[in-house]
Amino acid sequence: MPRAKSDKDRKIFVLDTSVILYAHNSIMNFAEHDVVIPITVLEELDQFKKGNDTKNFEAREFIRLLDKLSQDHMIHNWTPLNGKTRGNFRVLMNPENQINANEIFGEEKNDHKILNCALYLKQHEKGRKVILVSKDINLRLKAKSIDLLAEDYETGKIKNIVELENTGKYILDNIDPEHINKLYDQGYVEAKTVLGTRKRKSNAYYILKSDKNSVLAYYNSEESVLERVDKKLAYNIKPKNAEQTFALHAITNPNIRLVSIQGVAGTGKTLLALAGALEQRREYKQIFLARPIVPLSNKDIGYLPGDIKSKLNPYMEPLWDNLKFIQNQYKETDKEFQKITELVNQEKLVIQPLAYIRGRSLSNIFFIVDEAQNLTPHEIKTIISRAGENTKIIFTGDVFQIDTPYLDSQSNGLSYLIDRVKDHPLYAHIKLEKGERSELANLANELL
Numbered sequence: 213m214p215r216a217k218s219d220k221d222r223k224i225f226v227l228d229t230s231v232i233l234y235a236h237n238s239i240m241n242f243a244e245h246d247v248v249i250p251i252t253v254l255e256e257l258d259q260f261k262k263g264n265d266t267k268n269f270e271a272r273e274f275i276r277l278l279d280k281l282s283q284d285h286m287i288h289n290w291t292p293l294n295g296k297t298r299g300n301f302r303v304l305m306n307p308e309n310q311i312n313a314n315e316i317f318g319e320e321k322n323d324h325k326i327l328n329c330a331l332y333l334k335q336h337e338k339g340r341k342v343i344l345v346s347k348d349i350n351l352r353l354k355a356k357s358i359d360l361l362a363e364d365y366e367t368g369k370i371k372n373i374v375e376l377e378n379t380g381k382y383i384l385d386n387i388d389p390e391h392i393n394k395l396y397d398q399g400y401v402e403a404k405t406v407l408g409t410r411k412r413k414s415n416a417y418y419i420l421k422s423d424k425n426s427v428l429a430y431y432n433s434e435e436s437v438l439e440r441v442d443k444k445l446a447y448n449i450k451p452k453n454a455e456q457t458f459a460l461h462a463i464t465n466p467n468i469r470l471v472s473i474q475g476v477a478g479t480g481k482t483l484l485a486l487a488g489a490l491e492q493r494r495e496y497k498q499i500f501l502a503r504p505i506v507p508l509s510n511k512d513i514g515y516l517p518g519d520i521k522s523k524l525n526p527y528m529e530p531l532w533d534n535l536k537f538i539q540n541q542y543k544e545t546d547k548e549f550q551k552i553t554e555l556v557n558q559e560k561l562v563i564q565p566l567a568y569i570r571g572r573s574l575s576n577i578f579f580i581v582d583e584a585q586n587l588t589p590h591e592i593k594t595i596i597s598r599a600g601e602n603t604k605i606i607f608t609g610d611v612f613q614i615d616t617p618y619l620d621s622q623s624n625g626l627s628y629l630i631d632r633v634k635d636h637p638l639y640a641h642i643k644l645e646k647g648e649r650s651e652l653a654n655l656a657n658e659l660l
């Protein structure tokens with residue numbers, strides 16, 4: 213954000229509740245510009261301060277931050293933010309305007325009270341640009357319809373999502389056939405002889421092609437070699453394409469402790485992660501398979517009938533489906549079939565909502581987080597920061613299929629993870645491109 217040349221160039225940003233719940237320290241991220249918090253936002257945050265979800269944490273932390281900043285100040289007046297390079301903030305009570313958003317939209321709502329605050333500032337702070345900041349697209353559209361400037365909260369958003377999701381895999385043509393033959397004969401080749409001056413990224417995967425042949429390879433940055441990647445079975449699940457082969461290699465590679473797998477529905481993300489975990493079950497104390505609960509219509513699961521197990525079963529069923537699919541690769545009399553049942557009964561393999569696992573110690577755990585695109589960056593960080601010794605974490609999801617309000621392809625936790633840790637020696641990212649569920653499912657993804 214360019215610095216203001218004068219006081220009049222300093223903008224006024226009006227923050228919506230959704231911004232605070234996304235990042236409690238957002239108030240500190242507007243450079244030297246001033247920030248206004250409508251009193252309605254504090255009233256809404258009061259409803260979120262109790263609970264164990266990330267939004268509850270963000271609400272509590274923001275309230276504490278505001279209390280710290282407002283010591284010896286009346287916060288309805290302009291109050292300095294910490295730091296010489298930052299501006300001021302104030303809490304604005306519900307003002308009376310000539311233009312009333314409640315009347316314009318024909319309904320009295322908290323969103324309209326926030327719009328009224330922005331309208332008031334636009335009228336009374338002459339010569340200064342007033343901008344409403346919200347993660348709520350509909351509120352931004354309402355603001356623009358009454359001639360208010362409005363924008364998303366941009367801090368932490370990924371700029372080039374298309375480039376980002378292709379991180380981790382490279383296709384190289386016109387490779388010397390001798391290099392490919394050497395990879396087949398001895399299983400590895402010096403990276404510099406194949407890649408030359410190309411930048412080498414840790415745990416990157418390659419499809420190397422010559423005129424007559426091709427090979428799948430993995431860059432081992434510790435040894436500075438390209439290693440051949442073969443299709444291998446994991447609990448009787450066999451990769452069906454190059455990307456699935458890469459994904460399973462990363463999942464079963466003990467030197468890679470953090471993996472993200474991006475792909476649309478039906479590409480095999482969760483199936484491969486679970487099959488790879490079962491293949492390595494002896495190396496870990498437990499296998500956790502979890503996903504965030506995103507209720508339909510953004511209602512709490514308390515609206516659903518039955519006890520807590522009945523309420524949660526619909527959300528966990530896709531994970532059980534993957535486990536049953538793997539189990540059904542065997543006959544009921546096979547020891548592999550019986551082993552899965554035994555793992556579940558002994559709670560060596562646990563399928564639960566992410567909220568039930570959050571806060572637990574993650575030592576000696578193989579941890580799979582499904583639908584990770586519905587997590588915030590803070591939630592991703594919280595999960596990884598709890599990893600103890602001999603823990604491996606797999607995040608799977610589709611950054612273009614967001615079910616959580618106020619997240620999008622550029623601001624969700626999975627995109628944030630890929631952007632921040634790419635090229636780290638402990639991390640690998642794979643994008644699955646081809647649907648392998650069925651020809652019918654592929655038809656839906658491609659044509660409908």
